[in-house]
Amino acid sequence: MAVLASWVWILTGCFSPAVAEISNVVSLYPPLWEDSPEQISDYRMEDGKYVINPWVLTDRMGMYRILLNETATYFARYGPENEQNLLWGLPLQFGWQYQTGRLADPTGMTDCGKELEESLCVSVNSWWADVNYYLSVLPFLAAVDSGMTGLSPNQIMILPPLKDQMRFCYNVSDCRSALPKTMDKWRDFFQYMQLPSSDFDGLLKKLWDAHTSSLEYPTRAFVDRYDFYSDQEANFGENWAIVVYYLGAARLPTTLNRSHSFQRGLPTRVLDDTDITPFIPDFTPLQNKVLVTLKLFGNTDRLSGSLSLTIWESLMSTKFARGLFLKAFEEFLGTSP
Numbered sequence: 001m002a003v004l005a006s007w008v009w010i011l012t013g014c015f016s017p018a019v020a021e022i023s024n025v026v027s028l029y030p031p032l033w034e035d036s037p038e039q040i041s042d043y044r045m046e047d048g049k050y051v052i053n054p055w056v057l058t059d060r061m062g063m064y065r066i067l068l069n070e071t072a073t074y075f076a077r078y079g080p081e082n083e084q085n086l087l088w089g090l091p092l093q094f095g096w097q098y099q100t101g102r103l104a105d106p107t108g109m110t111d112c113g114k115e116l117e118e119s120l121c122v123s124v125n126s127w128w129a130d131v132n133y134y135l136s137v138l139p140f141l142a143a144v145d146s147g148m149t150g151l152s153p154n155q156i157m158i159l160p161p162l163k164d165q166m167r168f169c170y171n172v173s174d175c176r177s178a179l180p181k182t183m184d185k186w187r188d189f190f191q192y193m194q195l196p197s198s199d200f201d202g203l204l205k206k207l208w209d210a211h212t213s214s215l216e217y218p219t220r221a222f223v224d225r226y227d228f229y230s231d232q233e234a235n236f237g238e239n240w241a242i243v244v245y246y247l248g249a250a251r252l253p254t255t256l257n258r259s260h261s262f263q264r265g266l267p268t269r270v271l272d273d274t275d276i277t278p279f280i281p282d283f284t285p286l287q288n289k290v291l292v293t294l295k296l297f298g299n300t301d302r303l304s305g306s307l308s309l310t311i312w313e314s315l316m317s318t319k320f321a322r323g324l325f326l327k328a329f330e331e332f333l334g335t336s337p
C-alpha cells in the first residue's frame, strides 16, 4: 500500500505536470488538427502530383499543419513546443470558422458543411471560406516557392471548387501572375525566416504585411457572398476584415496561446437577423462587447475613408506604442497575464 501510494505520489507529483503541460498546448490546437495531413506524402498522389482539395476541411487544415511543421525549427529559439510560431493565428482562425458554422453553405441549397461533426465540406458560397483561401493556399504555395518545403511547385495540384473557378488561382505561376504582390510578401516572410539574422519583430512585421495583402483581393472579389447572410453577419464579416488591418498595424503576436485567447471574444455562431448587439443572450458579455467595438471600428474606417487607419498606422509605428496597445487589448479581452 505504501509502495503504491509513493508511486502515485511520484506519478502525480513528478510526471503529471510535464504531461499536463504538453496536453495543454495540444488542447489549444484547432479542430481536426490531428486528422489533417502533417506531411505532403499524407495527401493522395495522382500522376506524380500530390492532390490537395482546399474545399475539404482537413485538406486545407493540412496545408497549415505542414507549414507549422516546416517552420517549427525557425521558431524554436523563441519557446518550446512550437507555441511561439506566429503562423498559429491562421489555422486557429480557420478552426473557429469551422466550429462556428461559417464554412457551411450559407445559401442552404446544399448540405455542404452542415453536419458539424461529420461533413468536412468547405463551401465555395461561404464568404469566410473564400477569403480564407487566400490565407491558406497562397501562403502554402509561396512557402513551396520559397524552397522551404523541399517540394517543387509542379509536384502540387490544388483542386478547384465547384463554381467560380476563375476567382481562384491554383499553382505557383498562376498565383504569382494573378497576385504578384501578395505572393512576394509571403515568399519574403518565408525567406526572411530562414536568415540567421531574422528576429521575432521582423517576422511579425512580415507576417502581417503578407496577411493584410492577402485580404485585399478577396474582400473585393467576394462581396456578392454577403447576400447569402443576414445583415448582421455580413456587417460582422466586413468589419472583421477591416479590423484585421488595425490589428496588423499593431502587429498582434499570433502565437498559439495568444491567438487562442484573442478568439474567445469572437461570436460562436453565424449571426442572424434577430441578433441585436450588445444584447445577444447566448453570447458572453465579452463577445457582445467585441461585436460593438468591431462595428465602431468599421464605421469609423468607412466614414473617414480609411484615414483612421493611416492615423492608426502612424500611432502604431513604434514598438513602445504597440506594446501599450497589446497590454490594453489583453485587458479588454480579460486575458492579461
Ligand SMILES: *[C@@H]1O[C@H](CO)[C@@H](O)[C@H](O)[C@H]1NC(C)=O
Residues within 6 Å of the ligand: 020, 021, 024, 025, 079, 083, 257
Ligand atoms: C500556453 O498555454 C498552455 C495551456 O493553457 C500553458 O500550459 C502554457 O504554459 C502556455 N505557454 C506559454 C508560453 O504561455
Ligand SMILES: *[C@@H]1O[C@H](CO)[C@@H](O)[C@H](O)[C@H]1NC(C)=O
Residues within 6 Å of the ligand: 038, 039, 069, 072, 082
Ligand atoms: C513534423 O512532422 C514529422 C512527420 O510527421 C514529425 O515526425 C515531427 O515530429 C513534426 N515536427 C514538429 C515540430 O511538429
Ligand SMILES: *[C@@H]1O[C@H](CO)[C@@H](O)[C@H](O)[C@H]1NC(C)=O
Residues within 6 Å of the ligand: 154, 169, 170, 171, 173, 174
Ligand atoms: C497553373 O494553373 C493554370 C490554370 O489555373 C494552368 O493553365 C497552368 O497550366 C498551370 N501551370 C502549371 C505549371 O501547372
